[in-house]
Amino acid sequence: MPKPLQPHPDRALPAGEARDLARRIHRSTKDLPLLCLHGHVDANLFAADEAFGNPADLLVVPDHYVTRMLISQGVAPDRLGLPRRDGKPAAEPREIWREFCSHWHLLRATPSRYWLEHEFAEVLGLTVAPSAETADALYDEISARLAQPDFRPRALLDTFNIELISTTDAATDDLAPHAKVAADLPGRVIPTFRPDAVAYVDRPGWSDLIQRLGELADTDTTTYAGFLQALRQRRQAFIAAGARATDHGHFSAAATPLSDAEGERIYANALRGEVTAEDTAAFAGDMLFQMATMSAEDGLVMQLHPGVLRDHHPDIHATYGPDQGHDIPVATEFTRSLRPVLERFGHVEGFRLVLFTVDETVYSRELAPLAGVYPTVRLGAPWWFLDSPDGMRRFRELVTETAGFYNTSGFVDDTRAYLSIPARHDLARRIDAGYLANLVLEHRLDEDDAFEVAKDLAYNLAKDTYLS
Amino acid sequence: MPKPLQPHPDRALPAGEARDLARRIHRSTKDLPLLCLHGHVDANLFAADEAFGNPADLLVVPDHYVTRMLISQGVAPDRLGLPRRDGKPAAEPREIWREFCSHWHLLRATPSRYWLEHEFAEVLGLTVAPSAETADALYDEISARLAQPDFRPRALLDTFNIELISTTDAATDDLAPHAKVAADLPGRVIPTFRPDAVAYVDRPGWSDLIQRLGELADTDTTTYAGFLQALRQRRQAFIAAGARATDHGHFSAAATPLSDAEGERIYANALRGEVTAEDTAAFAGDMLFQMATMSAEDGLVMQLHPGVLRDHHPDIHATYGPDQGHDIPVATEFTRSLRPVLERFGHVEGFRLVLFTVDETVYSRELAPLAGVYPTVRLGAPWWFLDSPDGMRRFRELVTETAGFYNTSGFVDDTRAYLSIPARHDLARRIDAGYLANLVLEHRLDEDDAFEVAKDLAYNLAKDTYLS
Amino acid sequence: MPKPLQPHPDRALPAGEARDLARRIHRSTKDLPLLCLHGHVDANLFAADEAFGNPADLLVVPDHYVTRMLISQGVAPDRLGLPRRDGKPAAEPREIWREFCSHWHLLRATPSRYWLEHEFAEVLGLTVAPSAETADALYDEISARLAQPDFRPRALLDTFNIELISTTDAATDDLAPHAKVAADLPGRVIPTFRPDAVAYVDRPGWSDLIQRLGELADTDTTTYAGFLQALRQRRQAFIAAGARATDHGHFSAAATPLSDAEGERIYANALRGEVTAEDTAAFAGDMLFQMATMSAEDGLVMQLHPGVLRDHHPDIHATYGPDQGHDIPVATEFTRSLRPVLERFGHVEGFRLVLFTVDETVYSRELAPLAGVYPTVRLGAPWWFLDSPDGMRRFRELVTETAGFYNTSGFVDDTRAYLSIPARHDLARRIDAGYLANLVLEHRLDEDDAFEVAKDLAYNLAKDTYLS
Missing domain, CATH: 1.10.2020.10 (uronate isomerase, domain 2, chain A)
Structure with a gap:
């Protein structure tokens, strides 16, 4: 006798007294459109639109x-x-x-x-x-x-009630799939600029990417200055294709600029294949600062999610490549690491920085205090391992009292698994409904405010963070 | 139609089954007098007693x-x-x-x-x-x-049921306002000795403060030994004015003493305006050790709250000065940092050290284990960003099982906002009532014990920590 | 009138709606036999079997x-x-x-x-x-x-429903008490191999222990290679006495192997009484790697619980010796520290590593991600200060969503206090029952699954981790 599969209508809502209100709050947000402004679904999926x-x-x-x-x-x-x-x-x-x-x-x-x-x-x-x-x-x-036929990727955009979805694309991506989708579905599938692969000078194939970058940007990338110029041009190409944001998966949040001379030195060495661990890290830190500088100029929202040691097991990496589950978080620091960026751009209108972490210890210690004072900083949704019922609940409990609701960025699904998108948004809406219901029952939030906040968390804040 | 303002009588109490008991526990503590033994209300407020x-x-x-x-x-x-x-x-x-x-x-x-x-x-x-x-x-x-007229600062002491309030005063404060208040309200408003400004040799104006310190203490402060002697004398002046405690807002909890020669060297250099970051940090660490030494002698309770990077944004600091919300916590270490102090004074009768943090990760890992064995160590109430419903609840949940209730210091309001003092004490009493009620309902604490503990947390422990 | 002592039948179960189910789950596990596979009861207790x-x-x-x-x-x-x-x-x-x-x-x-x-x-x-x-x-x-007479240690094994209990024994223990017990109660009391005392070359008496180790193993321990060979032989002696596991209480989780030459150099220096702090730490890290290597060969489950600064107060240590409550945790790192071991053995069948911590910050950040991908890694039960109702609840909440239930090792009582063993297992079973009941009530786990998982957590997982 096979076990039936029946997700309960009240799943992930709190038990006890808070359930009824949580249910009502969830009912008020569950049919809001999905803004999927940080994710990793492949643009080709929508370009090809095959079964x-x-x-x-x-x-x-x-x-x-x-x-x-x-x-x-x-x-x-x-x-x-x-x-x-x-x-x-x-x-x-x-x-x-x-x-x-x-x-x-x-x-x-x-x-x-x-x-x-x-x-x-x-x-x-x-x-x-x-x-x-x-x-x-x-x-x-x-x-x-x-x-x-109703299960093709494009048809599912409607089924899933997805208003807008962004992909993640390398700086060296030519955005051809996006052009194809945009011709049919203008403004519904947009790219995100992710220059990680060119930010780490020690990655195998880095110099090939640099050459490719130069070709795409029609810029001489044999110098550091040319490299930065090429990045500026690629960002413009992304903006032309609808991009609203950049995405940076650095090992560390360190964002200290290099002098031009230092930048040139490391860059030139890297092109000759001479890299040290120190130079690699320094260059990556410089890149974050340069990306912040460019974001302050061109308005792309800067997303940073540091703190993961990728490819922890070399044999697995050698055999199966990256992103096979062997990425393990490390303790991450933001207060000092981001200071150079925030000193320069923290109060600059038009700059916006969204911070993610897989190190929960920084929620109350660093992230909420930073977002709770810098007008340019927002806290991204719980990321990766933390994108779970208890993980999302802890996020709210650890940041709201210091950063409030309005310094958070709204939910992002952050997934490659296209079919999971509605489930992920729904789970987040349920957890937020439960969190808000508990606040109301403890008389820490008025009920009408709870309904308003729920809509903000489910929809308005993502719009405001990425699209305003 | 304006929205009514009606704080609910059950606010911040747990929902569900625990509420009734939480309400009864809160009722038993809500009218206890307020001991405000760590705060930042200005003494001049009470000296002038103006509207x-x-x-x-x-x-x-x-x-x-x-x-x-x-x-x-x-x-x-x-x-x-x-x-x-x-x-x-x-x-x-x-x-x-x-x-x-x-x-x-x-x-x-x-x-x-x-x-x-x-x-x-x-x-x-x-x-x-x-x-x-x-x-x-x-x-x-x-x-x-x-x-x-009933809204003057002194009148509010009665309205607020404040039994005793301490202010925070620089080592170079002449305590004149306190003298004025004490003449009218003896023993009700007392100072706290806070020597941070003279502990950091790199602060602008440091040498002026040193001179002022020498004048006030009638001591030659051109040598390190004289500086320490002046501090000893100022502590005596504070004690004469009713002080029961010192307060130290250091960047780090490091408390390693310098040799006399090293102390003299850094001090002499600093007077000549020659300071390095290393020397500044080493001198601050020495100061903590010296303050512990003096506390063991004169009985002032030593309060330490480290771990905040002050003035994160230089332009804001330049334009508006300190304490404008741009102070951001960093990860803080206590186990090794405090070892020199605890090796020497950890088991010395008469010494008392109250530890605060804005880094919650140390609650269960370092602070509760330290307070749970050293008879001289108590844990301060949740501090700053953590002085919130969920913050206070996490504090209890993370420290009680290892440190018990009786190694905590009782609530301190830690505020400059005089009018918020009753609200802050009341909120703490509500959260503790809820925490205790939940323990009782889970049969982890007897009900009669819960009522006794509630009074201890609300009143007796502060008295015992600071006034015994 | 003395206060009665009546532990409530529902103690440590959740209040409210979840209680009834929690009670039923607890009822289904409370009489399962106890597997006590990590503890510190003295083997002599059972050998002598005196009152x-x-x-x-x-x-x-x-x-x-x-x-x-x-x-x-x-x-x-x-x-x-x-x-x-x-x-x-x-x-x-x-x-x-x-x-x-x-x-x-x-x-x-x-x-x-x-x-x-x-x-x-x-x-x-x-x-x-x-x-x-x-x-x-x-x-x-x-x-x-x-x-x-029914209160003798051996009789209590039955009273307590202990199926199997392991002790902790130094590498230099001759296991004579175990031989005596095994003659009467075969397979019921087994040793665990704990080589910490010989792993830290700076401990007083280290060279005496090395000599004793050589005698017991009938091996020349004047060289590093001989030392490793002696350890291999002692492990075989432990296995012959029934041991299933090793236990390593290192200060750090660092597990980087030394070259043979470096190992020899430090070892030879240590035998001459010449040790530095750096060499001591490097040798300890090497020892962890060597122990992993041997575990991969001989199948002993490797248990690691790092991160405690022992004997924080030197005078207490000098007067009363170790293990007198003055051991204080420090922040601990696993992701990078264990990488050398996991690179080599993380996917090697037959190797098993159980990780413990007193630093809760690593639960969701490092331990759950490691255990959630490496087939050789399991998470030990909440350890020491964290072996408490709220501590155990946080453990489940922080690791389950990433590591699941089946990458945890089952409960271990980890105690010297023989009489407390049933209470410790019972408390863990209650907390797990409550955790599972809450999941069911929030429709995050099916009820029949909850009953199955409860038995796994209470009994099967310990058996699978240590005895399979």
Whole structure:
């Protein structure tokens, strides 16, 4: 007898006295349009607008939240279809799907479980839970669903009530897919400028990227000054394609500018393939400062999410490449690190900096105090590992009393998993509804204010932060 | 139709099952006298005992919790009347008040909102909430109230049920206002010795202060030994004026003594205007150790609250001076930093050290373990940004299980905002009532013990920590 | 009228709506056998199987949770019978007991209070609470109970429903007590290999231990290579005695291997009594890596609990020795520190690493992400100061969403206090029951899953982590 799949209408709302009000608050926000202004869905998805492949390739292989949990319990990466750099064939999609279904219990009480149940029930219309026994039937049922025309990526924009979605694109991306989408759906899918790959001079292939950057920007990038000029031009190209923001996934939040001479020295050395760890870090810090400078000029919202040691396991990285779940956070500092940027731009109108973290210790200690005084700083939504019921609740509890609601940026889904977008927004709206309901019940917030704030958190603040 | 202002009788008490007991516990503590043994109200207020000025100067301009929140949402500091060092006129009080009222929503779910509602309703007798529409009427209503004789600072001591209040005074303060108050209200307003300004040799004007210190102490302060002797004498003057404690707002908790030779060297250099960052930090660390040494001798309770990077934005500091909301916490370490002091004085009878932090990560990791074994160490109440409903709740949850209740120092209001004092004590008593009620309902504390502990937290522990 | 001692049947369960389900979940786990796979009960206790001494020596003197709290409130260590290194007599047992009873209120809302109430009521059958008035009667009543034959250590194994208990034993322990117990109770009391004393080359007496190690292992330990070989042999002796795990209480989690030459150099210097702080730390880091290497070979589960500055107060240490409550945590780093071990062994089948911390900041930032991807890593139960109702609840809330349930190791009691073992397991089972019940009520976990998970947390995961 397979277990039914029935996400409860009150899921992730508080139990007890606060539930009724939380339910009413959630009801007032759940149908607001989705602003997806920080995410990692591939622009090609919308450009091609083809049917999705199979359940494994859509729901398992690219979701590192899911694959990392299965790997952590001994499932070999090859069994989950992680694409190998050596081109050796991965497991068959149906096999991957069976692995996933038979380990469904591992996801208990994780946000992945919540998102997937939502996707399965509300997006895909499934009615039984994954298990070893139900795997094949579910595979067939999902496959049939994916073949339907109303399940194409563009059609889902309407189904999902997505008003606007932004992708994340390298500085060296030519934005061709965006041009194609914009021709059909003007202003609905926009790029975000992410120059990380050219900011770290020690990355393999860096000088090739620099050359590519120069070609795209039609600028001589053999000098540091030319490099900065090329970045300025690429930002303009992104703006022309609708971009509203940049995105910076640096290891550290350090943002200290280099002198021009130092910048030139490191840059020239890097082009010759001579880089040290110190120079790499100094150059990355300079890049953050340069990006802030350019944001103050061109108005792109600057998003920073530092503090992750990428590719913790070299063999996994060598075999399967980056973004395979082996990125581990480290303690992160903001107060001193961002000071050069905030000294210069912290009170400059038109500059805007949105800060993310995977180190919760900075919420009350550094981020809320910074956002609670600098008019240019907003706090991004709980990020990555923290984008979970308890994670989002802690975020509110740790920042609101110092930064208030209006120095937060609104929810961002931050996902590559297109199908999970409605679930992610809905979960955030539920958690915020519960948080607000509790405040009302403790007489720390008026009920009418709670309804107004709920709409602000769900929709208005994202609009104000990124689109105003 | 203006929105009524009605702080709920059950505000900040837990919802649900625990409320009734929390209410009864709060009822048992709410009328206990207030011991205000760590705060920043100006002694001149009580010496002059004049009517307060206008609503803006009383309630907005000096409250950096409020001004920072408005500044963070784009209100210019000049519009809020922050006094400029260049003497240019600020906005008119009524204009400032209008700015404040029209941004009232920014304070939602912040402790400022809670305190101000309490002040407005219970101290000032207002009945409608601030808004752009009600600003002028409220301004006039408050102004009238401020002119009444029962609203003079000394009269409010009785109204507020303040048994004893301490101010914070520089080592170079002559304590004249205290002498004046003590003549009329003996033992009710006492100073606290705060030598920070002379502890940091790199502060502008340091050598002038040193000279002033020498004059006041009638001691030659051209040597390090003389400097220490002058501090000893000033401490005696403070004790004669009723002081029970010292207060140290250092950047770091480092408290490593210098050799006499090193102390003399840095001191002599500093008098010649030659200071390095390293020497400044080393001297500040020495000062903490010297202050501990003197506390062990003269019995003044030593209060330490480290970990704030002051004046994060140089232009704001240059234009408006210190304490304008741009002080941002940093990660702080206590275990190793305080070891020199605790090795020497940690088990010395008569020494007492009260520790504050704005870095919550040390509550369970360092502070509770330290206070839970050293008989000389007590944990100060949640400080600054953490003096909030959720902040105070987290404090109890993170320290009680290791340090118990009796190694905490009791509540301190730590405010410059005289009118907020009853609200701050009341909020703390409500949060403690809720915390205790929840423990009782989870059968982790007996009900009769909860009532006893509530009185200890609200009154007895402050008395025991500072006055025993 | 003495206060009755009646631990409530619902103690430590959530109040409100979740209680009923929490109660039912707890009922389903409370009688499961206890697996005590990480603890510090002395093996001699079971080898000798003699009657316990007196109440003070059993319940007060060796319990540093209790003595530290009394010391923190001014009770002199001598009054609590802390054994002095100079051999001066301590207080009489009955005097010690009176001190303890008259300070019973200091333990309010601490886990010690909870554990002791459980022991007093359910193990010792007491019916009145400790107080100055009841101290003598309780002393006599407990003494009588301790004299009964069913109160011998071995008999209590059955009374307590302990299926298996592991002790902690130095690398230089000859395991003679274990041999004696194993002859009578095969497989029920097993050792754990703890080589800390030989890992820190700066500890007084280190070279004596090295000699003893060589004798026990019948190996020449005058070289580093011989030292490692001796450790390998001792591990085999422990395995032969039933050991399943090693235990490492390092100051830091740093685990970087030394070159053979560096290892030899430091080792040779240490044997000559020449050690530096840097070499000591580097050697300790190497030892962790070597222990991981050996675990990957011999299958012993590697347990690491770093981050405590031992013996914070030198005089206390000089007078009373180690483990007297003056061990204070420091901030601890895992992501970078453990990388050398995880690069090499993180995906190696047969290796298993269980991580503990007293720095809660790493739960969500480092530990859950590490355990949530590396198949060899599990998260140990909340440790030491965090082994408390709120501490255990925070652990679940901070790790489950990223690491799930199945990357945690199951409960370990980690105690020297034999009588407290049932109370500790019971408290953990209650907290987990409450956590799970809340998830169910918030519709974040299915009810049938909650019952299954509860059994896994209470029993199966410990078995799987240590015994599979």
